[in-house]
Amino acid sequence: MTRITVFLLWFLLPAEPLFSAEPILPLPPPPAVSKAKAALGERLFHDPRLSGSGRLSCASCHHLDAGGDDGLPLPSVPTGPYPHNTPTVFNAAFNFRFHWYGDLDSLEKQALVALQRDMQVDWTRVLERLRADRHYPRLFKSLYGVIDVEGIIDALVAFERTLVTPAPIDRFLRGETTALTPRQRKGYRLFKQYGCSACHQGVNIGGNLYQKLGIFEEYDTGDPGRFAITGKSEDLRMSRVPSLRNVAVTAPYFHNGKVKTLEKAVALMAKYQLGTRISKEDIALIVDFLHSLTGYYRGHALDDTP
Amino acid sequence: MTSFRPIFLLLSVLALLTAMYRYTALEVRHAVHFASALTALRLHDAELNRDLLLLRSGDLLHYDSVNHAIGQIRSDLSTLTAPPEELAPQVEALKRMARDKAVQLERFKSTHALVRNSFAYFLHLQAALAEEGPVFPALGATMLQFMRWPDPEHRRALSALLDSLPAEKNEPTAHLEAHTRLILQRLPKLDEILANLLATPLGITADRIASLHEHRLDTLQKRSDRFRLGLYLTAILLMIYLSHALQRLQRAHRRLGEEMQQRLETERQLLQARKMEAMGTFVSGIAHDFNNLLGSIRGYVVLAQEQLASGQSPAHALSRIEAIVGRGHQLIQRLLQFARPSGDDLTPLVPAAVIEEALGFLQPTLPDAIQLSFLNRLDDRCKITARAGELQQVIINLVRNAAEAIEGEGKITVTLEPASSDTIHIRVHDSGCGIPPSRIEQIFEPFASGKPGGLGTGLGLAIVQRIVRDHGGQIEVESEPDRGTEFIIEIPKEPKSRSKTS
Numbered sequence: 063m064t065r066i067t068v069f070l071l072w073f074l075l076p077a078e079p080l081f082s083a084e085p086i087l088p089l090p091p092p093p094a095v096s097k098a099k100a101a102l103g104e105r106l107f108h109d110p111r112l113s114g115s116g117r118l119s120c121a122s123c124h125h126l127d128a129g130g131d132d133g134l135p136l137p138s139v140p141t142g143p144y145p146h147n148t149p150t151v152f153n154a155a156f157n158f159r160f161h162w163y164g165d166l167d168s169l170e171k172q173a174l175v176a177l178q179r180d181m182q183v184d185w186t187r188v189l190e191r192l193r194a195d196r197h198y199p200r201l202f203k204s205l206y207g208v209i210d211v212e213g214i215i216d217a218l219v220a221f222e223r224t225l226v227t228p229a230p231i232d233r234f235l236r237g238e239t240t241a242l243t244p245r246q247r248k249g250y251r252l253f254k255q256y257g258c259s260a261c262h263q264g265v266n267i268g269g270n271l272y273q274k275l276g277i278f279e280e281y282d283t284g285d286p287g288r289f290a291i292t293g294k295s296e297d298l299r300m301s302r303v304p305s306l307r308n309v310a311v312t313a314p315y316f317h318n319g320k321v322k323t324l325e326k327a328v329a330l331m332a333k334y335q336l337g338t339r340i341s342k343e344d345i346a347l348i349v350d351f352l353h354s355l356t357g358y359y360r361g362h363a364l365d366d367t368p
Numbered sequence: 369m370t371s372f373r374p375i376f377l378l379l380s381v382l383a384l385l386t387a388m389y390r391y392t393a394l395e396v397r398h399a400v401h402f403a404s405a406l407t408a409l410r411l412h413d414a415e416l417n418r419d420l421l422l423l424r425s426g427d428l429l430h431y432d433s434v435n436h437a438i439g440q441i442r443s444d445l446s447t448l449t450a451p452p453e454e455l456a457p458q459v460e461a462l463k464r465m466a467r468d469k470a471v472q473l474e475r476f477k478s479t480h481a482l483v484r485n486s487f488a489y490f491l492h493l494q495a496a497l498a499e500e501g502p503v504f505p506a507l508g509a510t511m512l513q514f515m516r517w518p519d520p521e522h523r524r525a526l527s528a529l530l531d532s533l534p535a536e537k538n539e540p541t542a543h544l545e546a547h548t549r550l551i552l553q554r555l556p557k558l559d560e561i562l563a564n565l566l567a568t569p570l571g572i573t574a575d576r577i578a579s580l581h582e583h584r585l586d587t588l589q590k591r592s593d594r595f596r597l598g599l600y601l602t603a604i605l606l607m608i609y610l611s612h613a614l615q616r617l618q619r620a621h622r623r624l625g626e627e628m629q630q631r632l633e634t635e636r637q638l639l640q641a642r643k644m645e646a647m648g649t650f651v652s653g654i655a656h657d658f659n660n661l662l663g664s665i666r667g668y669v670v671l672a673q674e675q676l677a678s679g680q681s682p683a684h685a686l687s688r689i690e691a692i693v694g695r696g697h698q699l700i701q702r703l704l705q706f707a708r709p710s711g712d713d714l715t716p717l718v719p720a721a722v723i724e725e726a727l728g729f730l731q732p733t734l735p736d737a738i739q740l741s742f743l744n745r746l747d748d749r750c751k752i753t754a755r756a757g758e759l760q761q762v763i764i765n766l767v768r769n770a771a772e773a774i775e776g777e778g779k780i781t782v783t784l785e786p787a788s789s790d791t792i793h794i795r796v797h798d799s800g801c802g803i804p805p806s807r808i809e810q811i812f813e814p815f816a817s818g819k820p821g822g823l824g825t826g827l828g829l830a831i832v833q834r835i836v837r838d839h840g841g842q843i844e845v846e847s848e849p850d851r852g853t854e855f856i857i858e859i860p861k862e863p864k865s866r867s868k869t870s
Contacts, residue, residue: 085429158435255492257485263430270431271477278546300478336489338543 085254085263088235093155093223102201103221106214111191114182115140120173120218123180124151129311129364130225135319139180145285147319152359153307155223157269162317164272164302165291169219174211185211227308227357227364231267234354242354249351252344256336261303267355269305274298275316278337283318310353311366324349377609381602388595398450399581399588405447406578409462412440413571416473423480424562426515431477438470441570452584458577462570469568472561479558486547486554487515493544503532504544511548518555526552654703661696665689714863716751719759719792720744720784726760727782730767737777740767745785746792752861758835765828766796766855773800773853787858791841794857802849811845839863 106112107126110119118140123132130150137148146162154160160172177183192198192209199209206213233241234250242250253259262268272288275281276299288297301317315321321330328348332340340348356364416437422428445466451459494508507529514522530545537545668689672682727742734740763782770780783795803811812833832855836843841859 083429087430087432158439255488257488257492259429260481260483260485260488264432264435265430270435271481272474273478273481277482277550296475303481335485336543337546338489338539 084235085259086231086235086267087263087265088232089153089226089228089265092226095220095223096205098201099205099217099220100224101221102205103217103219105197105201106218107221112177112181112183112188112214114184118181120151120176120181123148126151126225126359127365129308129366130154131312133313133366135314137180141180141182144180146317147314149304150308150312151222152225152227152357152364153266153269153305154225156264156266157302157305158271159302162301162304163288163291169222170215173215173218173222188214225359227359229307229357230354232357243350245347245350246354247351249347249349250354252348253351256332256340256344256348258331258348262306266305267307268303271303272297272300273303274300276334279334281334283316283320285317306352307355308357308364310349310356311364313366324352328352374609374613381606384598385602388598396588396592399585401447402451403578403581403585405444406574406581409441409444409448410571410574410578412437412444413574416441416469417566417571420473420476420562420565424558426484431481434473434477438473441466442470452581455577455580455584458573458580462573462577465568465570465573469565469570472565472568476558476561476565479554479561483551483554483558486550487511490544490547490551493540493547497540497544500541503529507544507548511551514551515555518559523552523556654699657699658696661692661699664692668692714753714755716753717756717759718748719750719752719754719794720746720748722754722756722759723763723782723784723794726763727767729760730764734767734771734780738771738774739777739779741779741781743781743783743785745783747786750786750792750861752792752859753863754839754859755835758838762832762835762857763794763796765832769828770796770798770800770853773798773802775801790862791858791860794859795854796857797852797854799852802851802853803845803847804849805847808845808847812843 107120107124110117110122112119123137123139124130125132130152131148135147137144149162154172155169158164158167160166160169166172166175189209189211192202192214202209202213205217230241230246231250234247239247253262261271261273264270275287281299285299285301287299287301289295289300291297309315310324313322313324315324315327316330321327325345328345329340332338332345358364416434419428419433419437423431423434445463448459448462490511491508494504494511497504498508507526510522510526510529514526526548530548533541533545668685672685672689675682675685724742727740731740767780767782774780778799779797780799781795781797783793783797785793785795787793812829833843836857836859839859840863841857843858844856845853846856847853
């Protein structure tokens with residue numbers, strides 16, 4: 063019955079081209095995630111008891127009221143200097159790999175590594191604390207039976223899958239031309255003409271391939287890129303292409319967080335990836351377009367200032 | 369019949385079924401999953417290859433679909449767990465191939481993105497420069513051809529056009545050249561990677577494994593057929609056994625029936641014999657009594673003849689004879705009564721009145737030393753349906769018996785009392801000599817009289833029992849030697865319909 067209904071709905075949907083010539087894809091419908099699990103995950107996401115120090119939660123570095131990142135060039139974690147800028151947690155579920163080097167291939171692994179390496183979780187103590195809590199035992203019992211590491215990770219991931227931010231670009235791609243301002247539309251055309259969309263494409267406008275930083279000019283920041291993991295010379299300075307969704311509210315930019323504005327970031331990309339300088343006007347147009355990628359979370363447009 | 373133990377049969381059937389169950393059940397599911405994972409893998413590999421070609425031709429502008437396809441291939445491979453031993457190396461090779469393909473795919477994507485990036489910018493610049501000389505449109509056309517067919521011929525043509533550009537270049541032209549050179553350099557590399565990717569025999573290997581696996585599925589099918597056959601035969605075996613057991617049961621049942629019949633027959637014969645015995649006692653009792661009577665009559669006749677011969681009056685002897693004949697008559701009356709219950713009808717009556725009347729008859733015939741008393745504990749309005757004459761007969765017989773059991777002084781008490789809601793008790797108690805336990809069982813049999821010869825007819829208690837049973841009641845006796853005897857009669861107020869027909 064459900065299948066038939068879905069089938070019919072598929073036919074009744076507003077005309078959507080079966081084949082889209084756009085490099086960027088609109089967000090798919092919200093994922094089928096258990097609401098109870100997501101709610102539990104949200105509670106855990108904000109719970110500093112998950113960290114070894116008892117002061118850090120996931121939300122300490124991924125501000126959900128801002129861009130889903132920490133707004134810092136490099137995160138301040140108790141484990142010492144961290145080499146990379148914090149990526150946003152929004153729409154992270156659409157990334158094909160995680161971390162700048164793309165060394166993890168699932169949200170579960172990312173959550174586990176973040177907890178164990180960056181938050182220095184002490185599982186025995188965490189499980190004890192959660193079991194002694196007023197709410198957790200009841201919530202876990204109905205969903206997982208017991209409180210264990212797998213359940214915590216699963217709930218966190220369930221919550222992360224709900225962190226999806228539909229943006230004006232999605233409405234534009236679904237045929238609502240006026241969702242973008244004329245300047246943004248012009249910016250989008252430039253974005254494609256300059257070849258930006260060769261890497262920043264797909265649902266997440268990036269986040270689905272590796273690319274070398276510095277094609278036409280060496281860009282040596284002292285970071286070996288994926289070479290650090292694979293040891294292959296071809297992976298030198300290769301890193302995961304970041305998603306551009308919400309890019310306007312996730313400054314500063316690049317893996318080292320050294321670039322503070324979008325304009326500079328666009329100019330830098332043009333210089334190193336395209337071997338050219340783009341006019342100020344074109345940069346402004348592209349930056350305008352990049353603002354159309356800023357999405358809504360729980361009814362509010364994301365904002366850079368927490 | 370063979371003497372095999374059914375428990376062994378059942379246990380072996382159970383063991384057989386368990387073995388078949390364990391041997392077959394789980395593997396089917398696994399085998400089917402295995403086969404479907406292989407099919408899915410083939411399809412996902414085809415999907416991946418198609419999308420790679422679309423990417424290369426520029427019809428697909430993003431990498432989400434190839435990422436999705438390779439992700440599906442990964443998950444298909446993770447389903448190929450625990451491969452059958454002979455397929456393990458092939459599955460291992462398949463996994464290696466898929467890993468290799470995934471690595472190649474990342475190189476393809478990176479290189480492809482570079483080429484697309486440069487191509488996009490090339491088109492942008494070329495369009496901007498189109499007005500500045502005929503070389504630019506020619507460059508654009510040749511680039512399109514090279515993108516389509518990156519062979520040496522087009523490469524040479526593109527290189528020649530680049531060389532024909534003026535040495536002094538403005539910035540856009542320099543960029544155009546740089547990007548053209550990048551494409552010239554990277555596109556063959558990209559096509560090499562693409563050729564490698566497409567040549568990776570992932571689908572063919574999956575196909576080969578699937579066809580090998582097909583054999584296993586056939587084997588499994590045969591095994592499951594055997595399993596079904598086994599189940600079928602087991603069921604037949606059990607049915608045969610059950611029908612055999614049923615037949616034995618039927619035979620046993622029949623034998624038991626016959627045995628029961630025989631036993632009943634024996635019992636009937638025994639009862640007949642006992643009846644005959646009782647009849648013998650009865651007849652000999654009557655014969656004895658009549659003989660006594662006849663003997664007495666003859667004695668008095670002889671006496672009367674002598675008295676007549678000697679001229680004396682035989683009046684006394686004759687009156688004795690008359691008395692004796694009277695007793696004979698009495699005996700005959702009782703015999704008749706025993707043989708055929710009197711015809712008087714069941715009528716509602718007040719038991720106390722009937723019993724008092726009977727006691728009234730009895731009182732004068734009892735010796736003075738015996739005290740007869742009557743206790744009525746019944747409600748005055750209490751009525752029962754009975755035959756009055758028979759009831760009186762019962763009382764008379766019992767009280768006479770009681771009186772005979774008393775030597776010298778004694779007491780006889782007749783009590784009337786309620787027993788239950790629809791029955792009453794008539795108790796006749798005496799303080800006589802009692803009945804010895806050895807005889808108590810036979811007192812209700814005809815001619816089992818315990819009285820000295822000639823005193824009783826031997827029918828008294830038999831008649832009492834008969835009457836009580838005719839009324840649907842029962843009689844019990846309690847007796848202690850030298851302390852007395854009590855007869856307890858329980859009769860229903862309303863006799864069951866059954867009593868009339870008996």
